[in-house]
Amino acid sequence: MRPPGPGEGVAWITGASSGIGLALAEAHVAHGWTVAVTARRVEELEALSLRFPGRVLVAPADITDPAAVRAALAPLPPIARAILNAGTYERDTADTFTAARLARQVDLNLIGTAHCLEAIMPTMIAARSGQIGLVSSLAGLAGLPGSASYSATKAGLIALAESLRFDLRQHGVGISAICPGFVKSPLTAKNTFPMPFLMEADAAAKAIMRGLDADRFLIAFPEGLARPLRILRSLPYGVFFPLIARGTRG
Template identity: 45%
Template sequence: MSFNPQLADWRGKTVWLVGASSGIGQATAHALHAAGANVFVSARNAEALAGFVQSHPGAVALPLDVTDRLALKTAAQTLLATGPLDLAMYCAGYYKELRATAFDLAEMLRHNEVNYCGALYLLDAVLPALLAQKSGHISLISSVAGYTGLPQSLAYGPTKAALINLAETLYLDLKDSGIGVSLVCPGFVETPLTAQNQFSMPALITPPQAAQEILKGWRKGEFEIHFPKRFTHWMKILRLLPYGARFAAVRRITSL
């Protein structure tokens, strides 16, 4: 079933990836550039963005901190002055292990600001223009960590669950407006964030592999793009279990 207009031809399309200095965001920016898109990349790491632009002729760097609402507004104005925006993707993320036994309010709020509020700031910056042009696509990177509560994910998981709900509601609200919405829920991808993990990560894939899965999902017009399916299907089944069975399964699987 196709939920969105199918995005197959990126030649001449303008795309903005927020959180593209490394990992999935950078790999997706690379794939879109290779497919002929006009690529704008944003992140805090201006040096990494400059390196990307240098190796991707025509790409434009718009360095910013996603927790700075005004910076996102200003960057959006710069981008929109060049013409219509065809895709805005929020791929910024922050992750630190945290359990309730070591509750840290500052960490909780930091996760919320980067992982969730930053997405809201992006919507605030681009949604009026997309509604006016009656076209475009919004894509939010969440995680299978948002499917259900997991040990050591006290700060990270709830922000990803919020993005899932946000994307679902955006889709319902925007379906008749000409604007597509997609939700990306990766499993374990080899990025600076997952490099912190001290446990074995099943079905670990590379950022370029993740980027190809995302482009494939856009090409099919999917709403939820989840991968690798040999892992994410099991996480979806886990989410459907009654709480007693689910909690027992999570504790058994994680040994926590």
């Protein structure tokens, strides 16, 4: 399927006030797109719009509120590409696991993303064009130590993208599951454990744009982490568990 280009509508990026989302907005502007940016911190979004006059449409919303998402989208021009990136990570293990922590991450990472999806899919389906990227994580490809709740939400996003892809292809709409490894951002700045292959947000944004421009379904990077993880994932659990445990011991 031919992915949309900058002349065919705006790129809508959620979670664009910092980290990967901010870098994605900058990269899209650099490639000729007009971007619509959503997050809760309006002043961060406005600062971005001042840097790129006329190229950044500020559309603030808390994506856990479906009415706020609809209100933010209402004044925007047609969306050609939506990158649903807003999300959070709270570390947990079997010792610290609580349903409340899982619910907070489900509310934002899964249900918040679903509010965005339900707001844009009908228009894209009717227009028989458009492209959607769901920002999951390498931690969504497998349940990794220290991310029980987070992995559950990010695996859910991959399953959501896989299932929707069957239908969306019939309607001429593209969808991708985006699985970054460790990326420098306010989210990872609080991590105290080793983060192999830690990359800059700009490099992550470029990898995501390359994947979307090529209409790849799974956009998983960096290669040095994504490839071994995908191989391990396909092995029997008798091999998977000890190798992952050894590889993640900090």
